[in-house]
Amino acid sequence: MKAPLGVILAGGRATRMGGGDKGLLTIGGETLLSRVVDRISPQVAGLALNANGDPARFAGLGLPVLPDSVAEWPGPLAGVLAGLDWAAEESADTIVTVAADTPFFPCDLVPQLLLAAEGMEAPLALAATPDPTRGRVRHPTFGLWPVALREDLRAALDEGVRKVVLWTDRHGGREALFDEPGDPFFNVNTPEDLATAEAMQ
Template sequence: MRPPVGVILAGGQATRMGGGDKGLLTLGDTTLLGHVMDRLRPQVADMALNANGDPGRFADLGLPVISDSIEGFAGPLAGVLAGLDWAAAQGAETIVTAAADTPFFPCDLVPRLQLAAEGMAHPLALAATPDPERGKARHPTFGLWPVALREDLRAALADGVRKVVMWTDRHDGRLAMFPHEAAFFNVNTPDDLARAEAMQ
């Protein structure tokens, strides 16, 4: 399987942080986005940032900034579609997505996703971790997505599909299990940011 390209999803509204770009919040000697970029870059062939609004605010990152093509706030699937369209223009076959507010995600994210999707005609997999109540918890902003299904995803979004797992289940998406419950700890609130500081 060819190395995927990476797409960092930063199109959320960050309402629990008071709005703005969570990814630009400082954590240690860099930003949340800086941590995510450092973890994703060694695992992918190329990288872009999915964000809406003025791309100039990310100019110092040195990444292409791609915006949603779906009007309104359509959630992470719209960011995935933007990433797939960008990847298609690069000649890539797959993308791996990572959330901009999850600074400590596993350094073996990509190989585990690829292993989970091995043998599929269109490799599609989401990250998951153990959950004491539900058995497993899916992390829908961390996934491996095939460029070949981008028109299917575009049609689904046009039909009003917004839940990631609703679309991935239609295509028998696999799960890549990661052993630690906190592997995809994300920063949603000021308290979470304080926890992240303590976790460094």
């Protein structure tokens, strides 16, 4: 399998942060987005950003900016679809998505997702972490997605599917378990989270 392309999902509205682009907030003098770019770039064959609105605000990153093709903020699946459409134009087979507000995700994210999906005709896997009460928790913005299923995903979004795991379960999506100290998928949703992330770096 060719190395996947990477897509950073930054298409949300950041309502709990008071609006704006969470990825442009800083910890340790660096934006969350720049930290995410540094962490995912070595793991993928190319990189793009899924974001809505004026793309000029991300010009400093030097990345293609992919808006949602589905109206009314339908959530991360719309960003996945935008990434799959871009990957199809680039003749890629798969993408890996990461969230723009999660600066500490694993440096072996991509190889572990690829390993989890080994042997699948349409490689599809989500990152997961252990949970003492629920067994495992899946992280739906961190996944490996096949270009071969993009029209199926488009149809599902048209039907009103919004929950990532509803769609991945439909296609036998697997899990890549990351059993690491702390919370590698800690994400910044509130000003308090930003302060916590500052202390974690």
